[in-house]
Amino acid sequence: MFDLNAYIINKNRQINVALEKIFHGSQPSEPIIEAMKYSLMAGGKRIRPVLCLASAEAVGGNPQAVLPVACALEMVHTYSLIHDDLPAMDNDDLRRGKPTCHVAFDEATAILAGDALLTLAFQVLSSVRVTGENQASGWLKIIQMISTAAGYQGMIRGQMLDMAAEGQHLTVDELKSMHALKTGALIEASLLCGALLSDARKQQMDILKAYARNIGLAFQVTDDILNVEGNPEEMGKAVGTDQLRGKNTYPAILGIDSSRRFAEKLVAKALAALEVFDIRAEPLRALATYIIERNR
Amino acid sequence: MFDLNAYIINKNRQINVALEKIFHGSQPSEPIIEAMKYSLMAGGKRIRPVLCLASAEAVGGNPQAVLPVACALEMVHTYSLIHDDLPAMDNDDLRRGKPTCHVAFDEATAILAGDALLTLAFQVLSSVRVTGENQASGWLKIIQMISTAAGYQGMIRGQMLDMAAEGQHLTVDELKSMHALKTGALIEASLLCGALLSDARKQQMDILKAYARNIGLAFQVTDDILNVEGNPEEMGKAVGTDQLRGKNTYPAILGIDSSRRFAEKLVAKALAALEVFDIRAEPLRALATYIIERNR
Numbered sequence: 043m044f045d046l047n048a049y050i051i052n053k054n055r056q057i058n059v060a061l062e063k064i065f066h067g068s069q070p071s072e073p074i075i076e077a078m079k080y081s082l083m084a085g086g087k088r089i090r091p092v093l094c095l096a097s098a099e100a101v102g103g104n105p106q107a108v109l110p111v112a113c114a115l116e117m118v119h120t121y122s123l124i125h126d127d128l129p130a131m132d133n134d135d136l137r138r139g140k141p142t143c144h145v146a147f148d149e150a151t152a153i154l155a156g157d158a159l160l161t162l163a164f165q166v167l168s169s170v171r172v173t174g175e176n177q178a179s180g181w182l183k184i185i186q187m188i189s190t191a192a193g194y195q196g197m198i199r200g201q202m203l204d205m206a207a208e209g210q211h212l213t214v215d216e217l218k219s220m221h222a223l224k225t226g227a228l229i230e231a232s233l234l235c236g237a238l239l240s241d242a243r244k245q246q247m248d249i250l251k252a253y254a255r256n257i258g259l260a261f262q263v264t265d266d267i268l269n270v271e272g273n274p275e276e277m278g279k280a281v282g283t284d285q286l287r288g289k290n291t292y293p294a295i296l297g298i299d300s301s302r303r304f305a306e307k308l309v310a311k312a313l314a315a316l317e318v319f320d321i322r323a324e325p326l327r328a329l330a331t332y333i334i335e336r337n338r
Numbered sequence: 339m340f341d342l343n344a345y346i347i348n349k350n351r352q353i354n355v356a357l358e359k360i361f362h363g364s365q366p367s368e369p370i371i372e373a374m375k376y377s378l379m380a381g382g383k384r385i386r387p388v389l390c391l392a393s394a395e396a397v398g399g400n401p402q403a404v405l406p407v408a409c410a411l412e413m414v415h416t417y418s419l420i421h422d423d424l425p426a427m428d429n430d431d432l433r434r435g436k437p438t439c440h441v442a443f444d445e446a447t448a449i450l451a452g453d454a455l456l457t458l459a460f461q462v463l464s465s466v467r468v469t470g471e472n473q474a475s476g477w478l479k480i481i482q483m484i485s486t487a488a489g490y491q492g493m494i495r496g497q498m499l500d501m502a503a504e505g506q507h508l509t510v511d512e513l514k515s516m517h518a519l520k521t522g523a524l525i526e527a528s529l530l531c532g533a534l535l536s537d538a539r540k541q542q543m544d545i546l547k548a549y550a551r552n553i554g555l556a557f558q559v560t561d562d563i564l565n566v567e568g569n570p571e572e573m574g575k576a577v578g579t580d581q582l583r584g585k586n587t588y589p590a591i592l593g594i595d596s597s598r599r600f601a602e603k604l605v606a607k608a609l610a611a612l613e614v615f616d617i618r619a620e621p622l623r624a625l626a627t628y629i630i631e632r633n634r
Binding site for chain 1: 364368369370371374417421424426427444445446447449450452453454456457458460461464465468473474478479481482485486488489490491494495497498501502
């Protein structure tokens with residue numbers, strides 16, 4: 043039986059060591075670095091980097107070679123959280139059980155720490171040691187995929203749509219399209235980038251894409267459910283906030299039970315997509331189930 | 339006699355066409371795109387992209403091949419202006435003669451438009467068509483140089499130091515180090531990236547670095563002087579704001595006349611560095627003088 047918990051702990055340790063190494067030699071007492079590391083090392087679930095490493099393994103690649111991508115993905119994700127939490131956006135005080143970046147430091151520092159993490163992601167991706175032009179092209183492709191997923195055609199567009207929809211009534215389809223951008227695009231990039239460096243075949247990439255789309259959506263549906271009935275202490279952030287803000291969520295539109303069945307159906311589809319993969323895809327299979335069974 | 343004005347107009351036209359092309363096919367009515375283009379196309383001086391193109395020409399390269407770098411540099415610069423203007427930072431209402439991004443739109447949109455421009459810069463740099471001579475590793479190096487210059491070891495660090503120094507008394511040396519980061523790093527990257535793609539030799543890169551450091555500082559000294567005695571209408575922004583905020587500036591520390599002499603000395607040094615370059619460096623020579631003689 044595959045032990046997902048041990049797997050996640052092990053991968054998180056590798057990711058944290060790699061992240062710490064990136065800051066090695068810099069002045070930890072500088073406020074900007076303190077703020078960047080405060081949010082980056084706040085004990086997030088590291089779903090995106092773990093998916094990236096698991097994806098590399100699923101297609102027979104070496105997860106060690108993918109570590110810089112895993113770090114960059116976590117930086118992009120953390121930057122987006124820092125900016126989303128700002129007073130001008132979601133105005134959240136608590137994240138991962140700790141005061142949000144702008145509360146712990148100040149608003150200007152939080153804006154710049156987010157900017158700096160986004161910039162550092164691309165610095166990390168462009169600083170890998172490459173041998174040969176083929177490898178260099180692969181890293182360019184990864185930078186392209188992550189920047190496209192994170193940018194105005196992806197994650198940022200999703201955040202704009204999300205803000206515009208507050209207090210409006212969306213259909214389930216509109217909600218899906220919004221989440222496909224807001225969280226789905228970066229999750230998909232995490233899986234595809236992990237496989238891309240491992241010379242995955244076109245068919246494998248298509249499978250990972252289908253898997254990504256289903257678990258990406260399942261992840262969001264579960265986030266919405268947890269915002270209704272999660273335990274704020276376990277989650278490290280406030281619950282019930284979506285309803286207060288008039289946010290469009292799956293529980294609000296479908297009800298809690300239908301939302302849960304919907305998430306289960308999505309995970310079943312993700313698992314079905316992986317069927318042709320061998321035992322090396324066990325981590326991806328277990329992660330799909332974890333995504334809807336987690337309690338934070 | 340080299341006609342710098344015609345040169346700048348011609349290069350600006352090329353840069354603007356290239357920038358417009360990047361957004362081709364996207365929905366111009368989407369608020370995020372509107373906000374990005376509002377700031378990007380607001381008629382800035384385009385100093386960084388012009389320096390990048392002129393640098394390519396100075397070492398015998400093809401400026402056309404460098405256009406994506408020029409566009410990315412302007413995006414990074416514009417993002418930094420949008421975020422610097424935010425209420426939590428400099429709280430400026432006017433920029434390039436128009437309301438700043440957060441005034442014209444709202445704060446959340448301005449934060450995201452800045453984020454999106456920074457991200458798009460790396461999308462553009464990683465989406466170039468790579469051919470035999472135009473190698474992937476060269477583009478990776480460019481992404482590394484620009485992200486390093488813009489990040490927590492460069493521009494962002496300079497902005498943090500600038501904010502921390504408000505109301506404090508800096509020495510001229512401290513002021514220089516701060517500006518070397520805040521504006522110098524990206525100006526240096528602009529010049530080096532232009533030459534890098536053109537296979538410049540190590541000696542040429544060293545010369546461009548010396549040129550960059552001197553004009554970068556001269557640019558900032560002139561900015562400070564213009565903030566004291568510039569014409570707000572010509573400049574498209576308020577003047578006298580540095581003194582109001584207790585900012586450390588060259589005029590405040592050295593006085594206006596000494597500041598002007600200091601800027602002149604820096605430009606003379608920049609020109610001396612270029613001495614071994616041939617006629618193809620005329621644009622860079624003229625730009626050095628323009629930087630301290632401009633009135634906006």
